Amino acid sequence: MQEFLEFTLGGIATGMIYAAIALSLVLIWRGTRVLNYSQGGMAMFTTYVAYVVIRHTGNYWLGFVLALAAGLVLGAVCERTVVRPTEGKAPLNSVIVTIGLLILIEGVAGIIYGGQYRSFPAAYSVTGLKIGNVSLGISPNDVFTAAAVLAAAGALALVFRYTAVGLRLRATAFNSGVARLLGVRIGRVLTLGWALAGLFGALAGVLVTPTTFLYPNSMDAIFVLGFTAAVIGGLDSPVGAVIGGVLLGLVLSYAGGYLGSQLVLIYGLVVLALVLMIRPSGLFSAATTRRV
Amino acid sequence: MTDIPALAVEDIVSGYGGGPVLDGVSVSAPPGTITAVLGANGAGKTTLLRTISGFVRPRRGRVLVGGADLARRRPEDIARAGVAHVPEGQGVITELTVEENLRLGSLVTRDRARRAAALDDAYRRFPVLAERRRRAAATLSGGERQILVIARALMSGPRVLLLDEPSLGLAPRVVAQVMDLIRQLRDEAGLTVLLVEQNARSALGIADTGLVLNLGKVVAKDNAATLAADVGLRRHYLGF
Numbered sequence: 001m002q003e004f005l006e007f008t009l010g011g012i013a014t015g016m017i018y019a020a021i022a023l024s025l026v027l028i029w030r031g032t033r034v035l036n037y038s039q040g041g042m043a044m045f046t047t048y049v050a051y052v053v054i055r056h057t058g059n060y061w062l063g064f065v066l067a068l069a070a071g072l073v074l075g076a077v078c079e080r081t082v083v084r085p086t087e088g089k090a091p092l093n094s095v096i097v098t099i100g101l102l103i104l105i106e107g108v109a110g111i112i113y114g115g116q117y118r119s120f121p122a123a124y125s126v127t128g129l130k131i132g133n134v135s136l137g138i139s140p141n142d143v144f145t146a147a148a149v150l151a152a153a154g155a156l157a158l159v160f161r162y163t164a165v166g167l168r169l170r171a172t173a174f175n176s177g178v179a180r181l182l183g184v185r186i187g188r189v190l191t192l193g194w195a196l197a198g199l200f201g202a203l204a205g206v207l208v209t210p211t212t213f214l215y216p217n218s219m220d221a222i223f224v225l226g227f228t229a230a231v232i233g234g235l236d237s238p239v240g241a242v243i244g245g246v247l248l249g250l251v252l253s254y255a256g257g258y259l260g261s262q263l264v265l266i267y268g269l270v271v272l273a274l275v276l277m278i279r280p281s282g283l284f285s286a287a288t289t290r291r292v
Numbered sequence: 293m294t295d296i297p298a299l300a301v302e303d304i305v306s307g308y309g310g311g312p313v314l315d316g317v318s319v320s321a322p323p324g325t326i327t328a329v330l331g332a333n334g335a336g337k338t339t340l341l342r343t344i345s346g347f348v349r350p351r352r353g354r355v356l357v358g359g360a361d362l363a364r365r366r367p368e369d370i371a372r373a374g375v376a377h378v379p380e381g382q383g384v385i386t387e388l389t390v391e392e393n394l395r396l397g398s399l400v401t402r403d404r405a406r407r408a409a410a411l412d413d414a415y416r417r418f419p420v421l422a423e424r425r426r427r428a429a430a431t432l433s434g435g436e437r438q439i440l441v442i443a444r445a446l447m448s449g450p451r452v453l454l455l456d457e458p459s460l461g462l463a464p465r466v467v468a469q470v471m472d473l474i475r476q477l478r479d480e481a482g483l484t485v486l487l488v489e490q491n492a493r494s495a496l497g498i499a500d501t502g503l504v505l506n507l508g509k510v511v512a513k514d515n516a517a518t519l520a521a522d523v524g525l526r527r528h529y530l531g532f
Contacts, residue, residue, distance in 0.1 A: 178383055179385075181345065181379065185369075
């Protein structure tokens with residue numbers, strides 16, 4: 001019972017990180033039908049931004065905020081420069097371009113920062129919380145992680161629901177042709193979608209890296225798990241992305257806890273394969289077919 | 293009719309790669325008039341509207357709205373210049389609510405007060421939409437959807453309204469209502485309408501002028517009553 005509680009709370013906390021990556025993938029997929037393979041690489045790079053800022057200023061929060069800002073800028077710049085020319089072309093073009101972008105970003109990070117593993121600070125204490133004598137299996141930093149992703153996702157939901165920008169984003173995602181007929185400048189909307197995706201990726205990067213170390217490939221595995229969460233949620237649905245992230249976090253936490261933690265990434269791939277076999281459109285997507 | 297035309301299409305050649313679908317088409321619509329665009333399937337009626345609204349780039353010719361040439365501009369910029377295009381069939385964004393569809397139509401207006409006023413106007417003019425404002429647009433009937441897309445097109449306060457087959461798939465009673473609505477928009481709001489229709493009889497019933505397209509060329513252009521009275525034209529091209 002004690003273990004179950006620990007695994008559950010721990011799973012939710014890690015699941016929120018998968019949810020953040022999944023959200024970043026969904027934000028781009030909905031608008032452009034592009035799967036951004038470089039999302040993990042972008043998140044790694046913005047985490048280096050935070051790392052450098054924190055080392056030089058000693059101020060964690062300055063690094064945190066600048067990493068998110070860097071995510072916004074990096075997402076927008078990548079869309080404008082590299083992804084825009086693939087628009088309206090064969091889907092494989094954007095796949096190749098975003099994989100190329102991943103290799104480029106990881107290469108540049110290696111050139112600038114080297115390949116060594118660096119430890120990255122957590123915002124709050126990572127020692128386990130207890131209620132009385134009962135260990136909860138999560139730390140104050142895990143609580144912060146979950147709260148930060150939930151707050152960001154909640155803010156995104158409010159923007160989608162209640163603002164003109166959100167209405168443009170949704171209209172473009174559902175039917176970009178009609179949106180253009182109504183005067184929506186979809187070029188700007190798509191850039192904004194990539195910028196927001198960059199923000200969520202950057203958030204996931206600074207939240208997860210205290211547990212993984214920072215190096216040029218540090219986000220590769222997290223990206224695969226975030227992608228799995230997005231597929232569980234249907235790739236189209238922001239709500240599905242968050243729920244998919246939490247479900248995956250729970251499954252991997254139970255599997256890691258009861259079966260052994262060496263194979264967590266493998267369990268993640270098994271979940272991905274099962275979802276694609278049994279319900280390829282995900283749990284929350286209206287679409288019945290998917291071309292990936 | 294000596295005014296500057298609200299919409300003038302001059303010698304347009306346009307198509308989708310391969311041979312031109314429109315081959316030297318010109319249309320001139322004075323302000324506050326309805327121009328019916330008639331012709332068989334494949335005559336180029338929809339392509340004409342898509343060329344005006346920027347989804348098809350003309351190879352030659354000009355599209356003048358209030359004197360400014362909009363040919364080869366992007367669809368969103370043409371929309372912002374005051375041309376509202378109501379496409380055939382599924383122009384409703386079914387995942388959004390009725391009100392969100394309407395609000396989307398008003399976003400080209402920066403002024404929030406004017407957006408709100410446009411929404412009030414839409415609900416006053418179309419009470420059926422007010423009743424269903426919070427519902428997903430997917431729940432509307434065909435006739436209600438047609439009303440919604442026209443109401444949405446009006447939200448931006450356009451100068452020119454392009455309507456593609458607004459009667460398609462509607463029951464005859466609803467067709468009459470839609471035609472009445474189009475006539476009202478001309479008479480009350482002074483809108484300039486280009487009306488593409490298969491249903492030539494209904495369209496000529498409300499139009500001021502009409503033109504008949506065949507295989508990408510204008511084969512007849514006259515005022516609506518004259519076209520409707522031309523037995524040969526009716527038999528060959530209009531089917532009534």
